[in-house]
Each structure stands twice: as C-alpha cells, then as structure tokens.
Amino acid sequence: MMLSFRGSENVRELAMPWRFSLTQTYDPVENPTGLISFGMAENVVFTQDSVSYRSSAPTAARLPAAAAVHLNNILKPHAPIDPEHIFVADSPTSLGSMLGYNLAEPEDGILVSRPVYGRFELDYGVESGVRMVYADTTAEEAFSPACVENYERALKECGKEIRAVLLVNPHNPVGRCYPVETLKAIARFCNKHRLHLISDEVYASCVFDSGDSTAVPFTSILSLDLAELIDPNLVHVLYGFSKDFASGGLHLGFLVTQNEQLRQACKAILRLHGASQAAVTIGTAILEDQAFVSSFTAEARKRLASAYRLTTSVLDKEGINYVKGGNAGFFVYIDLSPYLPPDGTITPRNREFALAQRLVDAGVFLHPGEEHSRSIGWFRLVFSQEEDTLKEGLNR
Template structure:
C-alpha cells in the first residue's frame, strides 16, 4: 500500500502527454521511427563536449569520494563564479561563497520550493511558461504553480505586473499564499529575453509583496543572431542594481550545464543567492540532490578553460542560428504561423490552432483538442508536446529545433506533410 502522497505522485505518470516519448528515428536503422520535437537538448553540440571531456578531464580520488577535500572542494564554485562574472555582467561580482552546486536545476526547483514555501503554497509565473515547472516544484515540495493570465506579449512588458497583482489577489482569496515569482530568462517556450525595464518592474512587485524572485537562466548564453534588429538582448537578473528595487536577499539565480553546455545528462546545477538562510536550508537537503564527484570534476575543468568556453559558445550560437533559420524558412513556406522575435533557446512557439478539431462531445475541452492534434502528428511520425506551456489560447506548441540537420529537415518535412493533410481535410469539411 502507498501513502496518499505516494499514490498521487505515481498518478502523475498516468497524465496523458505529460512526458515526451523517446525519439526512435535513425536514418539507416529505423527510418520510420519517431522524431521528437519535445526534448530541449542541443544535440549537435554534444560531440564537442564529449571530445573535451575525453581529452582534457583528469579524475582524482576526490572525483569518486563522498566529499572532496580542500582545495578541490572550492574549485567548481570558484570557476562558476568566475564564469558568471565574465559572461553575465553582474552588477556586483559573484562570490563563490554564494554558490551552491546541486545535481540539476530541476532538483533545485524542488529544493527552493521546500525551503521557501509550505505545502500548498504557490509560485507565480506568467503565461506561456515551461509546464514542467509544475513537477519541479510540486513533486517533492508540493508547491503549486500559479499562472497569471497574461497574453504572450504582456509577459515581456511592465504590463505583466498588473496581471501578477490580480493573480496574487485571486490566489490568496483561495487560500494559496504566493511565496515567489519565477521567470525563465530567456523565456521557455517563446525564446525571447526580458527587457531590463520589465525585470525592474518585476523586482519592484516582489519587493512590494515581500515575495522571492527566482530567475532561471539556464539558456542565458544560448542567444543567437536572427537578423532581427529589434530582438531583445539577454540581460541577467544579476546585472541589475538592486538599490531602490528589491532586497538582494529576495533574489535567487539558477543555472546549469544542461543547455549552455549541451550536457543535460551530466546533472549539474547551481544556485546563486546572497540569502544565507536560504543557502543553509538548501544545504540541509543537499544530501538528497548533490552532484556526483565525477560531474563536479568535469564541470570545473570546463569552466576553467576559457578558450574552450569561448569557442564552444561561438559554435553553439552559429548552430542555433542555422537550425532556427532552417525551421522558420520551412514553416514560412508551409504557411505555418509562429511567434516572431525569438532569438534564444532551442524552440519556436508555433500556432497550430487552425488544425485543432472542433469542440465536440469527443473533444469537449481545449486540452482534449490539443491532445487529439498531437495524436495526429504522432501518427505522422513527429511529436510535439500538447498543452504543456499553458498559453491562454489553444493550439500553441513548442517545437524544439536543436536536432542534427538531417533529422531536423526530416522532422519538419513530416510536419509539413501532416499540415498539408490537415489543410486538405479542413477544405473537405467546408
């Protein structure tokens, strides 16, 4: 017999479409296999990282021990602080003593939820937003993600604040105490960066209500040139002068190796905070979420090699720009709409609302209509995650374009074929 919470967590596995299916396509061995546009990995860059690890990393006894000894123990926090100080333009240099290393940003979400809130409390986000934050903060810490009803453009302007105000008031009227605001900067799934003025207004909102601000910046260096002169550049929350904005003890920065360094399987995440009480609380739960000694050794070696990082990020950005261009040109030629202005991350937010089945007894809700469309795409050999980014309008899907070029082109070809078939079916209905 399971506990009530154990049974409820096990039930998460039964929620339709919550977890992306595994890609099975192989051009030679399984050409009919599934191509997944659901998993946010920068696949073409993994070879660069693997080559570095095989050539440059030396393991020591500390790499496989329970706990590294000085000076090894300080090596990774020092390297991470130096990396942020070089690449994130912090207003005040990051002190290695304010860095906590964990197994992943995903694990860190649960740790922060546990430390900042009580079971049933809420963390406020705008729409659309990465849907698996619900799992990160909810599975262990039992923290709710509360969605402000923002239209897409509002989330990137100071207009987001009145929507936060309304959502906070509504939540508290329902007995849910808001403990923090969570932003993903660059945004997931829209692929845009937050303007400085919007970041400042969000800081002021958090200060006014004395709630924490968590800035998830795992895509920080995955910003690329799209040729759009109006694209907003990346500005880290750490680049702001918090004077007259917010108590620095309320601001917490999240980072990791999964996106900027194409190493999700390495399981390395970081918290940067000046809040010593929070760091202490997270250290108390670290025994459940600590990074492996081997991962720490690899992470330190990568971050200490400035030449490698410079070359890696430069190559990654060129590849992102190439894949983005291939995807957007294909979508444009097929007449598939998508949200413009993206210049960061691994995804394009596409609008498939014209192809949703109509409301019916079989498909009574927005969610069921998106599920039905996802099933049709799956039958065509391509996967897109339905409904996970919680937009206010139905039919928006996150397409992850960071595949090897031949797989990206084949997946897009399949999607265009599905698009053509659905358009033909729509015309037949008319």
C-alpha cells in the same frame, strides 16, 4: 530571510553537534595536523577525490571559483558574483525543488506568467507540495512592464499564500529575452510584496542572431542595480550545464544567492540532491578552460541561429503562425490551432491531443500546448537538431 518553517527547522538541525560527519582534512604531506575522520563509512584506501563522498575534496573547492568566473563573464552582474554565494547541486531541477521546500509551505504558491515551461509544476511540487499560480498573459504581454498588472491580479485572486515569483529568462517556450524595464518592474513588484524572485537563467548563453533586429538581447537579473529595486537577499538565480553546455546527463546545477540563510537551508537537504564528485570534477575542468567555453559557445550559437532561421523560413512558407522576436533557447512557439480537429463532441484539450497524436502517427512529436499554456492549439517546436534531422522533421 523569509524561509519556510521547515526550511528554518533544517537550518537549526544543521547546527546540531555531530549531526553531520566532519570532513577529513588530514594529508601526511599537505596537512599533517589535519582532522582524521573515523566517522565516514567510505573505503578511503581505494577512493579518489573525483568519486569520493567528500564535499570539500580539492576539485569541489575549485568549482565555485570556476563557476564565479564563468557566470561573471556571461551574466555581467552589477556586482561581481562571489564564489561564496554559489551553491552547487545536481541540477537546476533539484534546486527548484529545494527552493520550493525552503521558501514555501505545502500548498503555498509560486507565481509565474503563462505561457511557461509546464514541468515547473513537477520541479517545485512533487517533493515540496508547492503549487504554481499562473498569471495568464499573451506572449506580448508577458514581456511588457505592464505584466505586473497580471501578477497583481493573480496574487489577489489565487486564494493562496504566494512566496515567490518565478522568472524564466531567456524564456521557455517563447524563446525571447526580457527587456530591462520589465525586469525592473517585476523586481519592484516582488519587493513591494516581500516575495522572493527566482530567475531561471539556464539558457543564458543560448542567445543567437535570429536575423530580427528588434529581438531583445539577454539581460540577467543580476546585471541590474538590485539595491535600487529589491532586497538582494530576495533574489536567487538558477544556472546549470544542461543547456549552455549540452550536458543534461552531467547533472550539475548552481544557485546564486546572497541569502546565507537560504544557502544553509539548502545545505541541510543537499544529501538528497548533491552533485557527484565525478560531475564536479568534469564541470570544474570545463569551467577552468574558458578558452574552450568561448569556442564552444560561439559554435553553439552559430548552429542555433542556423536552425532557427531554417525552421522559421519553413513556417513562414507554410503560413504557420508563431511568436516572432525569438533569439534564445531551442524552440519556436507555434500556433497549430487552425489544424485542430473540428469542434464537436470532444473537449478543446482533447482536440489538441488528437492533433498531437496525428503528428505522432506521421512520425514527429511536439509537446501540446496544455504543457505550457491555457490557450488551445499552441505547440513548442524544439529545433536544436542536426540539419538533416530538422529538415526531415519539418517535412513530416
């Protein structure tokens, strides 16, 4: 379904006999007639399932089922997520690279509104050569159904073949969730132009009570009746352990897609991006304990709410402008443009970098706006710290 040439070629390669080692399924007790593999260079005598090569080790077989239960709980999809539709890799970052490779040719574009998390340029571009094409908006415009007008303009003017729209929901760095009507408008836009819709939902459970009654609750793209809006084979959701479980070092990510051809194309390059069996074992144990997940999520949301309220109260007191309506993620998007050095001989971006250096000299670091936005002077402040550390950082 609309794969890149190289993605389609890899699917064909995957089907070549003997190209990939067949997995040993023999067990003297559980499966005495199973296949004995003399093809995998692994010291089986000393190897446990949790540190083996085997993608079909018992825990690996359980992980998609456990992930489906968890994702059905938090994403509340219109149709239940089938474990068969979950593809496991070592991180959402790797999955972004895999999607870029399999959906687009080098120098093709992926369309995204801006401000946005700037490192997508690396995630989708370093290996696959795919470029981010930006539909620049204000923070307010980005969450309105009218944002598709900016998408249409960028699609027409970019001079590149656009293969997908990337949606970040909850949003990084603005910290908001997309309204239902905006999600529907973006899905219709993608269907109109036959574009893939990639919804990065890694902060799905990091939604909290910010104290703002107007804040929009989180809605997964999968909770919509997609059949009325877009070909479901064009919709792909990214999720992982790094944010919701504070476990970036575990390196475990999930792609949810009904597109079987895309899953096959990802499988063909999984050897470069596969999750370790140790991570799979740990991730499976966590997701199979939904009582723990519920308890952890509740505590995380409570602490995020407290840190957000502390941060915004200081910003309000000091008269520092920031994007209101946040209720998700780890960040507040703040306007430090009034504090930029005087406009003189240095460029606007270097004025921003000079302010960033002043902050570092004072013992505190924030990502300058060039990481996220065309506008000068906007910085992302990550507040997910211990309270004493957060207070000290805000004071600095």
